[in-house]
Amino acid sequence: MLKNLDPLLNADVLHALASMGHGDDLVICDANFPADSVARQTALGRVLRIDGVDAPRAVRAVLSLLPLDSFVEHPALRMEVVGEPHTLPAVQQEAQHEVNAAEGRSVPFGSVERFAFYDLARKAYCVIATGEERGYGCFVFRKGVLLAADAPRGARP
Template identity: 80%
Template sequence: MLKNLDPLLNADVLHALRAMGHGDELVICDANFPGDSVARESVTGKLLRLDGVDAPRAIRAVLSVLPLDTFVDDPALRMEVVGEPDTIPAVQREAQAEVNEAQGREVPFVGIERFAFYARAKKAYCVIATGEQRGYGCFVFKKGVLLAPDAPASKG
């Protein structure tokens, strides 16, 4: 165990989150998503796992350490319901609440069509599978930056 770190974040997930750079994307997906085959085409080349938790809980853990990109309009994406792009399932409403809480402000999800989501996920830095059994528990997040405060002036 580590202090001030969500216990869901295992070594593989923490390594990937730390290795990501500004603008890199990660996918958090449900149990129905073809995570293994998609992840093989991602930067890490392997599926990372947060088994036994739903997507909103996984999002809470990841966003406890990952800043979202503030230099883009849409740092958080959700997979659209096929044929009903404006429908927001319960899993996505719950995930939205986690994103807003982590960011301390409204950061609305932008919908992305299912096959466009798959294509984007293949280009992601990493794919994290959850135990989410509800459909459409699939999300993309773009990593932002943490800027250090200005260094104190030299006394030299």
């Protein structure tokens, strides 16, 4: 165990989060998503797992470390419900709460049609599969930057 790290963040997930750069996308998906086959086409090339938890709990863990991109309109995306693009299932409402809490402000999800979501996921840095059993528990998060505080010139630690 490490201090101040969510215990759900295993070594593989931590390595992926640290390896990602600004603008890289990360997918958190439900148990119905074709995680393994999609993940093979990502930059990482294999699926990562946070088993035994629902998608909103995995979102909380990941966003405890991952800054969202402040340079794009929608750094957090959700898969649209087929035929009902404006419907927000409970799993997405719960994940929205986690996104807002992590960012300390409202960061509304953008929405992506199902097959466009699959295409976007294939271009992501990595895919994290969860134990989420509810449908539409699939999200994309774009990594932002953390800028060091401006230090006085010539200052030494």
